Amino acid sequence: MTTTTRTLTVPGGRLHYEVRGSGPLLLLAASPMGADAFAPMADALADRYTVVTHDPRGIGRSPLDDPTQDSTPDLRADDVAALLDALQADTADMFGTSGGAVTGLALAVRQPGRLRTLVAHEPPLLRLLPDATAQLAAVEDTVAALHRDGLGAAWQRFMQQAGYHDEHPEENTEEGAGGYEPSQQDLADGTRFFAHELWHTTSYRLDVAALAAGPVRVVVGLGAESHKLLTYRTSIALAEGLGGTPVDYPGEHTGFVGHPGAFAEALHAALR
Structure with a gap:
């Protein structure tokens, strides 16, 4: 599978991103994990999607002009929107995991027209918890x-x-x-x-009401083996706030690394 590597200048830095395959545009995003963690799953999806992965700002091959600049979900959401602009895409589907899920949720609220379906896998939104x-x-x-x-x-x-x-x-x-x-x-x-x-990621104040009222289809993903993790609780809380239930995915918090093929099929089913 051919992978095209590119660099995009964004306010305050540069983003390393990779493009694979052909078909509907699908963004895979984590934070702080970068593009390399998604490579096996991206390869498994590239026969059905144009798959885009990237190193988040300040991580890996995405340097910042000011290395002490904080990485907020809103800044990272703007970076994803800039990637869409660079790809000349009005909209895309997105899989975000952990901090990348918070990035996607921020984008869904800030620029809801840019996403069709967002699979938000185990976002660590601690403000949703009673404690x-x-x-x-x-x-x-x-x-x-x-x-x-x-x-x-x-x-x-x-x-x-x-x-x-x-x-x-x-x-x-x-x-x-x-x-x-x-x-x-x-x-x-x-x-x-x-x-x-x-x-900045864990304390992010998500406007759940605005998200629920918006046009983005949000699927909350939860690892089948994540029951003892804190992100199990935050995922349940977000799904309840949106009036639904989480969808199970293989493994636990980083199941896409340990089970890339099975995870790709589960993601394809959610998008389909």
């Missing part, structure tokens, strides 16, 4: 841990709050990482995520 104050305070503690104790401490707090700590406690330590050695880019992306993105 939002405590959850957001925990996010603040995670950001503080980065500045006080370093990236490893921030990841450990993040994983515990997300719900992975009790299920896989050995994965929340350096000894449990299976000898994985992060690259300098991994370290830079992780630091940026905690310092400039995590709070």
